[in-house]
Amino acid sequence: MSRASKNRRGIADLPSAVLQIPIVCGLIGLWYGLTETAVLPKFFFGEPFKVFGVLWHWFTSGEIFPHLGVTLVETVLAFVFGALLGLVIGLWLALNPTASRLADPYIKAANAMPRVVLAPIFAVWFGLGIWSKVALGVTLVFFIVFFNVYQGIREVSPVLLANARVLGANARQLLRTVYLPSATSWVFSSLHTSVGMAFVGAVVGEYLGSARGVGYLILQAEGVFDINTVFAGMLVLTAFALVLDQAVGVVEKRLLVWRPTHGETEKL
Amino acid sequence: MNTQTSGAARAAPRAGAAVPGLALDNVTCTFRSAAGKASYTAVKDVNLTVGDGEFVSVVGPTGCGKSTLLNVSAGLLEPSSGTVRVFGEPLVGMNPHAGYMFQAESLMPWRTALDNVIVGLEFRGVPRAEATARGQDWLQRVGLGAHGHRYPHQMSGGMRKRAALAQTLIMNPKIILMDEPFSALDIQTRQLMENELLDIWSADRKSVLFITHDLEEAISLSDRVIVLSAGPGTHPIGEFSIDLPRPRDVSEVRLTPEFVRLHDEIWHTMKEEVLKGYVQSQQK
Ligand SMILES: Nc1ncnc2c1ncn2[C@@H]1O[C@H](COP(=O)(O)OP(=O)(O)OP(=O)(O)O)[C@@H](O)[C@H]1O
């Protein structure tokens, strides 16, 4: 902290955690108070301490880890396949106006369809294992990456292309040195959204029918009206999503070193 | 040293260089505008030659079609009518002998300065180690020896221009097309780069077509200065042989009386067109 701001330290200068932790504690306290005094029925709103009990049990007994592992694998696979497919098809259609014109209405229709309705079909096609969830995630990730890549390729700087051609690039080299890097940069710029979507696909898939995964735990608990376990599952999913997003942020930072960012100067 | 006669002997600056490196014959470029409006003829019936080994500068008001002429010369833009000949051969597709330094930013943002400089060698299939060594050498020559690891966004505008210069010259092109390459540089760096360019040029006499806004720069570098009219329908309205002795130092040559005389003469021709061009660009 600089010397100037030491004198008149406002609330904005405090580390955010100092403010955020009391907010969380307050909310949990409110939850506890309202359910204890039966303002809110415990049956529908659960009890914070029982929820923490479930969490404690899951993590100390290690029961949760196989489920988390399955959800993670589904998320990663859905992202990888969805992104690859989106990248390849996005590149192909962007560089091929005829194919693009033919495919346009189908792409729009497919994107407009609510993907969740595909879950039962995927369950029938791929069974109740991880692949039906991966498939659902792929359908979500694909369109994000596809539209990003497609737009990105069409907006590649014409000067960059002209320069590469003057320097002697043939069609293949142009693809490798100009189109592909610029397309991947668009994939990475949509990384947060697409990884999030892969995660949504995995969890929704599990929730609609599965034998493992965090979504499955929630489904099971809901079946027996165990609202505390449902809340515990939700908390685990939220924490998991946050960790995933952090990890994506780290990866993004390493891969996009060439990207200008705002305010890169170091504070002295 | 190259002393040449001014006036009519424009096509052949040196004996034995009868075939010009680059020749535009009656080139006309008409752009179709987007919303079905009237099309715009940027350049009309342009005849322009750059002799083998000659350094030619083109000056003209903004928006008159200078970049358009370079795009045509590089083979990036097909003229609406007229032909381009490269060492006597009619040009089809890209111009294989041309190096082109663009007016706009042309470095790949995802490559470091060094990787940008060697990208052309990469296209040619030069082994990585050799390409890197040559690239490092070129970075040194344009004063970026210590900055090879930087990405374009980490360099200043002038540094990017110099990297682009190295990227073009490392390919050792026979024809160099340059579109206001030094306008982003401060005056000292600019004169350094201009002298460097003259050194490179005189070492193995490439054909240079150099575009600039700066008349002094044009005179101090060139064998010949061509003045373009304002658009639409731009065409050359004056050609001036610059018979200042070589080798030149760009900062010293500006002080000679001959330079001042040429400057006055060319400026007199240009002045009216610059005003016209300014009015044109305001109306559009
Ligand atoms: N692709 C295009 N479509 C339509 N008009 C164009 C196109 N390219 C250039 N023009 C027009 O042609 C004219 C000449 O453009 P050009 O870029 O060659 O100018 P210039 O002489 O290089 O200008 P400056 O000195 O400002 O760089 C301009 O009026 C411009 O609007």
Ligand SMILES: [Mg+2]
């Ligand atoms: Mg221009």
